[in-house]
Amino acid sequence: MCAARIEGRSSAYYRRHHAKADGRSLYLYGYAPHEGEAGPEFDEAVSSGSEMRFHPLRQEWALYSPHRQNRTFKPSDAANPLAPARPGGPMTEIPFSDFELAIFGNRFPSLHPEAPEPFSAPWKARPAIGDAEVVVFSPAAEGSLATIGQARRILLVEALIDRYQHHFSAGAAYVLPFENRGEAVGVTLAHPHGQIYSFPVIPEPQARAADAFSQGYDLEGDRQDWGAEFSVADAGGVFSYCPPFGRFPYETWLSTRARKQGPWDFSADEVDGLASLLGDTVARYDRLFDQPMPYMMSFHGAPNGLSKGFQFSVQFYPIMRSAGRLKYLASVEQATGVFTVDVDPRAAAADLRQAG
Structure with a gap:
């Protein structure tokens, strides 16, 4: 064909x-x-x-x-x-x-x-x-x-x-x-x-996120309020950062300055910036402990029909907390959803900036 x-x-x-x-x-x-x-x-x-x-x-x-x-x-x-x-x-x-x-x-x-x-x-x-x-x-x-x-x-x-x-x-x-x-x-x-x-x-976490955005939550406003100590890099109007509420050590998010429901709303510069930061984030992870970083990564766009106020993000969940040490989801995390985070996001962002 x-x-x-x-x-x-x-x-x-x-x-x-x-x-x-x-x-x-x-x-x-x-x-x-x-x-x-x-x-x-x-x-x-x-x-x-x-x-x-x-x-x-x-x-x-x-x-x-x-x-x-x-x-x-x-x-x-x-x-x-x-x-x-x-x-x-x-x-x-x-x-x-x-x-x-x-x-x-x-x-x-x-x-x-x-x-x-x-x-x-x-x-x-x-x-x-x-x-x-x-x-x-x-x-x-x-x-x-x-x-x-x-x-x-x-x-x-x-x-x-x-x-x-x-x-x-x-x-x-x-x-x-x-x-x-x-x-x-x-x-x-x-x-x-x-x-x-x-x-x-709509999976439950995404339904809750859509509800928070529809009620007025402003991710980009928060990102700016957190300040430079949580930031890692930026390209084409897209930013990478370690949110202060991240649940995984070295958890990193990518999102745009302008509010976008998903990558289907992106400009050419934002597509270029997102692509660049996808590679940049993984490169920093691999340099962090001088080995390939195991991680889970997902694109979080608006659910179908629930796009009011939604802000797209890419979320990386790496599972190494230090060289040779994995972060396991043990009893408390699995039973309650309450994570114990071993690396403060401020320190994580600083380490990732250094890894650049």
């Missing part, structure tokens, strides 16, 4: 859609039209059997996806499913010899557009209708947001905007692009990649 040219916020790019043999969609994004014939592909049925169940005391939904027990687990380099396909090599998720950036439906999804109705049961449940996608940052098997380069980071932001718009138009209540990095946070595929979840309900 021919690649479609799209005028992005920062620069034009191309999107090619490929229908995979098992029915999933693969989108190839690049600055040049993607060409070439697909090679051999996976052709097994993709499970859609997830469901959501409601916790009556925590007042939140959980996903139940037993089929994910069979997902790919720490494959060898030769069996890397996120690599470009090689002649005579094993099948991969991307059946082409090369690509710039790829997004495809997860083969082991927690959410699925055709999730069935749950069996009748004496608890509150609903089908896990939505989508789960894998975002492959680069064809290279090694690297990070810090090393893939500014042009590819801009392409990543543009591609995420494209997927936000797709999922919202399909009726998603909330869309969450995210990255888990490092075995310490449970990553089972080392190839640099992230994911996108499209939810049928």
